[in-house]
Every structure is written in structure tokens, then in C-alpha cells.
Amino acid sequence: MLLTDFNYDLPEAQIAQEPLADRAAARLLHLDRQTQALHDRAFSRFPDLLRAGDLLVLNNTRVFPARLYGTRRGARSQPLSPRNPAAREFLKGRVEVLLTRQVSCDPNEWECLVRPGRKIGVGEHLDFDGHLHVEVVARGTFGERRIRFSPIENFFHVLEQVGHVPLPPYISREDHLGDRERYQTVYARQRGSVAAPTAGLHFTPEILARLRERGVEIAEITLHVGLGTFQPVRVERVEDHHLHKESYSVSPQAAALINRALEQHRRVVAVGTTTVRTLEYVAAHSPAGRLRAGSGEADLFIYPGYEFRVVRALLTNFHLPKSTLLMLVCAFGGRDRVLTAYRHAVQQGYRFYSYGDCMFLE
Numbered sequence: 001m002l003l004t005d006f007n008y009d010l011p012e013a014q015i016a017q018e019p020l021a022d023r024a025a026a027r028l029l030h031l032d033r034q035t036q037a038l039h040d041r042a043f044s045r046f047p048d049l050l051r052a053g054d055l056l057v058l059n060n061t062r063v064f065p066a067r068l069y070g071t072r073r074g075a076r077s078q079p080l081s082p083r084n085p086a087a088r089e090f091l092k093g094r095v096e097v098l099l100t101r102q103v104s105c106d107p108n109e110w111e112c113l114v115r116p117g118r119k120i121g122v123g124e125h126l127d128f129d130g131h132l133h134v135e136v137v138a139r140g141t142f143g144e145r146r147i148r149f150s151p152i153e154n155f156f157h158v159l160e161q162v163g164h165v166p167l168p169p170y171i172s173r174e175d176h177l178g179d180r181e182r183y184q185t186v187y188a189r190q191r192g193s194v195a196a197p198t199a200g201l202h203f204t205p206e207i208l209a210r211l212r213e214r215g216v217e218i219a220e221i222t223l224h225v226g227l228g229t230f231q232p233v234r235v236e237r238v239e240d241h242h243l244h245k246e247s248y249s250v251s252p253q254a255a256a257l258i259n260r261a262l263e264q265h266r267r268v269v270a271v272g273t274t275t276v277r278t279l280e281y282v283a284a285h286s287p288a289g290r291l292r293a294g295s296g297e298a299d300l301f302i303y304p305g306y307e308f309r310v311v312r313a314l315l316t317n318f319h320l321p322k323s324t325l326l327m328l329v330c331a332f333g334g335r336d337r338v339l340t341a342y343r344h345a346v347q348q349g350y351r352f353y354s355y356g357d358c359m360f361l362e
């Protein structure tokens with residue numbers, strides 16, 4: 001299977017740069033996998049597509065301000081607008097760090113991406129707003145770095161003050177105050193993600209209440225979004241790609257709800273590809289395909305040919321060409337059917353990616 005098998009054309013104007021004022025006002029493309037029918041709907045009608053007894057599974061991870069802008073120690077500070085396209089070539093001494101995964105608490109070490117990547121070597125010291133200080137302690141396979149923060153009280157409180165919302169690179173603007181609330185689901189609880197589980201951004205408390213009124217059960221799991229989700233595919237053969245590990249947690253209560261739904265042959269409806277990967281990973285490592293409660297690190301790469309053990313319906317946003325997320329959706333809905341749906345979405349003017357519209361496959 002080739003990377004080019006998962007390509008499609010998207011006009012740049014359809015990449016959503018701002019969220020809608022009303023979360024539930026997004027459009028929803030409904031794909032019936034049996035009939036292959038496509039229906040253009042509004043997300044506000046999503047509860048009508050579910051039925052009593054369905055189990056909706058949400059990823060309750062919380063995005064933290066994981067992007068830091070600072071200087072290499074000893075460099076003269078210079079003004080910079082980090083998301084200004086003219087500033088893509090960083091001024092001398094300026095650095096950008098995107099924290100992707102905490103690997104230890106004491107000492108406080110993280111895996112991260114850095115820019116400018118070629119110039120930041122092991123042993124360098126970086127400063128961020130005079131509050132956070134870092135030493136680069138190791139280099140990864142694809143240019144990632146491992147950094148160690150100098151001891152500081154209330155690290156995450158300080159990070160909230162100096163960090164930036166880690167908007168993806170296709171949003172070509174600086175983050176603003178509104179992103180702190182809008183690039184976050186209304187049910188976000190467990191801090192740890194560097195990107196939002198975007199299918200969940202459409203939900204409101206009112207939509208969740210309507211789902212419960214219809215007899216839909218709701219369970220929450222956690223997968224902290226990191227490199228495994230947005231890492232680009234650098235090989236031509238899809239089968240040669242390997243995902244980075246991402247931390248997950250499934251509570252005893254969630255495992256019980258999911259297992260009971262499976263035993264009673266009720267639909268498990270996943271909100272987002274991160275939820276799919278968590279459920280399928282845990283099921284693959286549990287006896288008899290059921291879910292065992294616990295925590296760990298998931299690295300399941302799902303592409304066409306995968307046999308799903310748990311998920312029977314999927315709500316997801318529209319994903320980048322040649323991405324592992326698109327491959328997962330193609331595995332669930334069928335590559336030809338999904339790419340046909342994407343072409344339809346392009347023709348109908350749907351908004352794409354993180355702040356864009358969504359798709360329901362059943």
C-alpha cells in the first residue's frame with residue numbers, strides 16, 4: 001500500500017482558520033457504509049443519528065500550552081512575531097519548542113520538537129520569558145530533542161502563563177486568548193495533549209444532554225495526543241511506518257461500560273481517531289477482545305486491512321492527505337468510499353481540519 005493511495009486535493013481556502021462561534025453549528029457529512037449513501041447534515045442533529053443503547057466514547061484529554069518561544073542562552077533578545085509568515089526564518093538566537101511528551105518528572109524531562117532544528121544541539125541552554133530554563137540533553141531519530149527543565153515550583157502553573165496554545169501549522173495565524181477555550185473540548189479533564197481531539201470540539205453540554213435523553217450511554221477514556229497522532233509519514237510503503245507511543249488510561253468504570261455494550265451487541269461509537277486507537281489497542285492487549293482497565297502507552301497504527309474489534313461507528317473531522325488519521329478513517333469506512341466522501345466535501349465547501357466540519361461513518 002502506497003502513501004499516494006491516500007492523497008486528495010484541497011483548496012487552501014477550505015482550511016478552517018478560526019472556530020465557529022457556535023460549536024454545534026458545524027456541518028456533518030454522514031456516510032452509510034452499507035448503502036454508500038452520503039447525506040449533508042448539521043452537527044446539531046447528531047443525536048438523531050444515534051439510538052437508545054448506543055455507547056458513545058469520548059477522549060477527555062486536555063490540551064496544555066505546549067508551544068514555547070524563547071532564546072538560546074547568551075543570544076541578544078530580538079522582537080519576533082512567531083506566526084508571522086515573514087518570520088519563518090527565525091532571527092538569530094530565537095527558538096521555538098513544542099513539548100510533545102513528558103518522559104520523567106524528577107528530573108523534569110520532555111521530548112519535543114524544536115525550530116530551527118539544525119542549530120539546536122545537545123548541551124545547549126534555552127531560556128523562555130525569564131521563567132523557564134532548559135538544557136538539551138539528547139537528540140531523537142527524526143530531529144526530536146529531549147530537554148531538561150531547571151527545577152521550578154508550580155511548573156504547570158508557570159507553563160500556563162508563558163506557553164502558547166499549540167495550534168497546528170496549517171492555521172496560519174498567531175494563537176489568541178479565544179483559542180484557550182475553543183481549542184479544547186467541553187469535557188476535557190486530564191491534562192496532557194499537545195493537540196486537541198478535534199472531533200470532540202463540536203459537542204456542547206446541550207448536545208450531550210440530548211444524547212443522554214435519547215438513551216445513549218457515554219463513557220470517557222484518555223489518550224494524550226502527541227507525535228503518534230500528527231507525526232508525518234516519511235516512507236512510501238504505508239506498512240513501513242511506525243507510530244510514536246502515546247499515553248492512555250482506561251478507568252474500571254469505562255472498561256465495564258464498554259465491555260457490557262460489547263457483550264450485549266450494542267454499538268460502540270467512537271468520537272475521534274484517538275478514541276478509536278485507544279479502544280482497539282487495549283482490546284488487542286486484553287483477553288477475549290474485551291477491555292482491561294489500566295494505563296500504558298499505545299502505538300497501534302491502523303490502516304486498510306485492519307479488523308476492528310470494538311468500534312462500530314465513528315465521528316471524526318476531515319484529515320490531512322497522506323496522514324495516518326486519514327488511513328485510519330479509510331480502514332474503517334473503505335478507502336474508495338472515504339475518498340469519494342472527501343471529494344464530495346470539497347465540492348460542497350466543507351471546512352477542513354481542526355477547526356473545520358466533521359463526518360459520521362456508521
